[in-house]
Amino acid sequence: MSLPRHATFTPIGEIVAQQVLPRLRHAQKLPLRISCIGIASYDDSGDVGSFDRTLVIGQCPSPEEAMMVASRRVAHDDILSDARAALRFRPRVMVIQDSDLGLVLAGEVRAGIVLWQQPVASDAEARRVVTEASRLRGMAFTATGRGDASSARDLRYRASLLEARLVDPFWRETADELLRLPEAA
Structure with a gap:
């Protein structure tokens, strides 16, 4: 009685192609960058003195963590760092990008939450x-x-x-x- 070869051993080429290479490609695109697109101004003058601005929030090792960090920062109104305290900023869109600047996920900021957009x-x-x-x-x-x-x-x-x-x-x-x-x- 002989067992079929595929029932006992998986060829190394198949393991590399199906498990190792996808993980390596994924790892090359990390860390993920979180940024926020919004409207900035130096006073409460409204649209007159305001301008569009993109702020980098930070980096994360996974999409799940990036979503949590972005949502938490929006919920706590913690977008600006202390160094830019004079700047008023109204967040509009949160963006998560990979190291090649490919879009991972983005969402609209509304009422203190991020409404992630379906890709x-x-x-x-x-x-x-x-x-x-x-x-x-x-x-x-x-x-x-x-x-x-x-x-x-x-x-x-x-x-x-x-x-x-x-x-x-x-x-x-x-x-x-x-x-x-x-x-x-």
């Missing part, structure tokens, strides 16, 4: 999102040209929310799984 499901959907975001950015450019800074900022914000769905293909499955967890809801 696109396909390249075709990504193309549609890029087309619509480009259209909105074009409208923002036109609004800026006619001196309507408030409309331009709102259009850029809407475009950013669409672009928040443009998760790097490497991370799409991970992001989708993270958003299925009860804690992300």
Whole structure:
């Protein structure tokens, strides 16, 4: 009686291809960078003295931890460091990127929570999102040209929310799984 070869041993090539290489690719993209896109100003003058700003919040070794850190910082209104105490900042979008600046996950900041955006499901959907975001950015450019800074900022914000769905293909499955967890809801 002889046993089939595959029933007792897994070829080393299969182990490398299915287990080792994916982990190495994943490790190369770490650590993850957390940043926040928002509106900054030096006083309470509203839209007149305000400007768009991106602040780097920190780094994390995993998407799960990055989501928790981002959510905690937003919930505690802890976006700015003490060195920039004179600056007022209103967070609008939290962004998690890998070391290659590929988008891992992004979400809208609203009422002290992060509403993580569902990643696109396909390249075709990504193309549609890029087309619509480009259209909105074009409208923002036109609004800026006619001196309507408030409309331009709102259009850029809407475009950013669409672009928040443009998760790097490497991370799409991970992001989708993270958003299925009860804690992300």
